[in-house]
């Protein structure tokens with residue numbers, strides 16, 4: 642990644658009309674309905690944006706959408722890049738740097754995740770308060786990182802406290818139950834074994850998924866305030882583990898998304 646490449650990606654989008662978005666939003670697996678809320682949308686397909694990684698996984702349509710939600714300019718990533726698709730850490734976080742250079746001041750991230758904390762149920766939404774990186778690498782481990790920010794990024798409070806407080810108040814007011822906890826990221830794409838789920842619980846994880854943490858690390862590197870939520874799609878009970886059903890995971894994510902959209906829309910209004 643070079644500054645010149647970033648400039649070219651950003652120039653392309655600005656020419657298309659991506660004019661000073663305030664908020665960037667990353668939509669996770671099965672979470673695509675938010676795009677229906679975007680007014681006056683302008684779309685850019687990932688494979689048309691210079692230096693963007695190409696989209697692969699079939700349930701991700703792979704585009705960046707600019708427009709207005711709740712009166713604010715947003716840029717939404719419909720579909721994200723995962724390590725398990727064969728991308729590297731720089732690929733999967735490139736869009737975050739592009740959105741930052743486009744001018745976003747805040748980042749919302751969503752994902753589908755498994756519940757390690759068994760008091761949480763499928764269909765619950767969990768506000769991510771902290772994370773554990775189990776992906777075996779970092780999006781900041783590259784030679785010219787100093788051109789883009791600190792070599793040693795601070796991670797003492799990776800998820801913005803102010804937005805967390807606000808979304809909790811909104812959830813209470815709207816009568817939407819919002820769990821809180823620690824998200825552990827793994828590479829995937831295989832799901833975890835019973836022994837691995839036991840390990841994740843011992844480590845202090847409340848949820849596990851295959852994304853989000855690299856984007857959050859880069860956003861912290863860019864000093865971009867982040868709000869992140871997991872939609873819990875399966876319960877990871879090592880003593881009663883059911884075979885994975887990806888169709889069900891996507892269905893539960895889709896059924897839960899309206900609550901997440903409501904929370905995001907209300908939060909957009911007050912930030």
Ligand code: HPA
Pocket residue numbers: 753754755756827829832833849850851874875877890
């Ligand atoms: N493990 C990892 N990723 C996931 C899971 C899980 O149980 N559920 C949804 N994404």
